[in-house]
Amino acid sequence: MPMKQPTLHTQRLTLRLFMLEDAPDVQRLAGDYGVASTALLIPHPYTDGLAEEWIGTHQPGFETGELAVFAAVHRAEGYLVGAASLGIEREHDRAELGYWIGRPYWNRGYATEAVRAIIPYGFRVLGLNRIRGSHFPRNPASGRVMQKAGMRYEGCLRQHVKKWGRYEDLMVYGVLREDAVLSAGMTIQPPAEPSYAPRIPIAYRVAGRGSCMQRIIDWNELWKAIHVSSPERLEKERDPAARWDRRAAAYQRATRDEKKATEQELGVLDIRPGETVLDMGAGTGRLAVPIAGIAAHVTALDPSGGMLSILRERMAENGRENYSCVRMRWEDVEIGRDIERHDVAVAAFSLGFYDLGAALQKLDAAARRAVYLYWHAGEWRSPEEMALYRTVFGEEGARQKGYPDYIYAVNILHDAGIYANVRIYHAIWDTAFDSIDEAARNWAEMHSPDREDLGPIVEYFSRALQKDASGKYVQRAVRSTAAIWWTKEGG
Structure with missing residues (x-):
């Protein structure tokens, strides 16, 4: 043949x-x-x-x-x-x-x-x-x-x-060939002291000598296979609005003191005065609020009304009026009908879609000049955190809640002809609570709302939290993070 x-x-x-x-x-x-x-x-x-x-x-x-x-x-x-x-x-x-x-x-x-x-x-x-x-x-x-x-x-x-x-x-x-990764626009900056080893392969091929026979990884199908094997991720897909409505208050408490991580993310962004910005998966406005202080207008898109309600409160507290909220699932959004194209599109830790390829293509279509993504570069949780997850959810449940071992978005984009820049860095996430019990209750509300026995969670936070000079109980986590971005023609 x-x-x-x-x-x-x-x-x-x-x-x-x-x-x-x-x-x-x-x-x-x-x-x-x-x-x-x-x-x-x-x-x-x-x-x-x-x-x-x-x-x-x-x-x-x-x-x-x-x-x-x-x-x-x-x-x-x-x-x-x-x-x-x-x-x-x-x-x-x-x-x-x-x-x-x-x-x-x-x-x-x-x-x-x-x-x-x-x-x-x-x-x-x-x-x-x-x-x-x-x-x-x-x-x-x-x-x-x-x-x-x-x-x-x-x-x-x-x-x-x-x-x-x-x-x-x-x-x-x-x-x-040896220049192909760099010529594709990809630059990788590893952490100074990596605690994890993120893997960022592009693809592989198996070729017969002198022939064009090949086998290429379909990264989007591989990503889908992870979701099919994970009830946790499928539950997120089925009703993300309800899931995040239940967790909105706990999420806000858990992220209210994460100023350093936010500053690191803003340091990668190139937002210019007069531009419009789409924050896809805006949540409680951790990025949308400071971006509104730079851009002409911010559109905060999220499926959760509870999250957007907190975002509006934070915008008001900061005197921001140059924003609008769109409560929709990204999968249901049609560019030009539900939202207009923006100069810049941003998605911070909001890429958990079954069809990640389609989500990324739509995000690219939504931006006139540039797209910025933030995602996990390897397992985010420390061994102590993973031990807690195994105690609460069991071995299989902990595995399903883990993070992917590849940065799939980079590979999926590459397969689509979008050659993104990648920077791997150590993100510093600070969380502060009034007490160990508050931290334990908040964690349970976020991750296991029906759980009654908080003993193992309290035990974990009694070791993980440090009391600072103000009397707050603080946890600092250093997490390997990927900033992924690309600019359009003339951008």
Whole structure:
């Protein structure tokens, strides 16, 4: 059976095999003088039959491992935008990158989006070691596309090719497999004294020598499998509003003194005066309230009316009026109908969705300039905390309440063609109570509201809390945290 070329998906594009039905659009778009003049191999005029002939080479070229040509099709509307390709030299495990975009779709970031998908595909699936690309000096926009995709400028080949009877210089760019993680826009800063070892793999492949056979982890399906095996997480999914309504007051008491962790999160954010910000999963306003002091407007979205009620109180206490509340599940939100796009979207520890991929795609669509996420980088709880969980919930219950061992969001975003920045840091969470009994009751209200025997919980907090000079009982936890962010075209 012939080997079939896979289909890739980005935020706005589907990258698929060209079909003969695409030929009229290819002739119309590639036949434009402005497009043909910037590409070495596109003829002009683009006569009848050339498109069909060109498309006919794609599947045979893919089967021999020499070619991978993708039609860049608008994901929502289905029309052809352009093309992106890899011309493969298997002997050297390298490829020549090529792409063109039809004139009606210039200056929309489609070329960058396509190239950012093609390069990881070349390294992860085709097993390439190097990808190079080039452009004429009179087309600097093409160089910017390659730079945004992580390719480095390597030099100028003077009068290297002849285009329409004229010798042309080529500006050459390249990227190596070993640079792929950094070129994808990912930077990882480990904690100075890591107490946990967060794992942030991108993916793996199993490739036959000289072939395109592969096995790629589907990170979103792997994430879903965790939820299916966890009644705790499924309970959160079924009725998050009711769950958080019951816990709102306890959550507010538990987080009211966490100023240091909030300051650390705000230190990553780039919020500019005059911008609008969406805080998805805003809760009691731990981030939304200080952000409202910077931004022109904050939309606080949360499924829990109890949480939003506390948020409104905190906004009033701080004299903030430049905000609005939307009480909805994120899964039910439709951008443009329920909320408008904002300049920046933020989600702090609110990514516990069954379909995390869909939630992240929607968050990306909700932001014009940038998206910021905060999530757990490994197990957050200390061994002493985990011992309490095992006492209260049993071994299996404690396991189900644990944190994922991978930062799935980074991998899911990468698979979707969104190459996020990642910073791992030690977040300092301070909690203060008037007494050990108050701390124990609050913990039970948060985690096990029907529990009557508070003995093990009181015993834990009697060891975990320290009395400060003001008479408060304080617990400081240092938790390994991932700040994940990406900016849009021009952001």
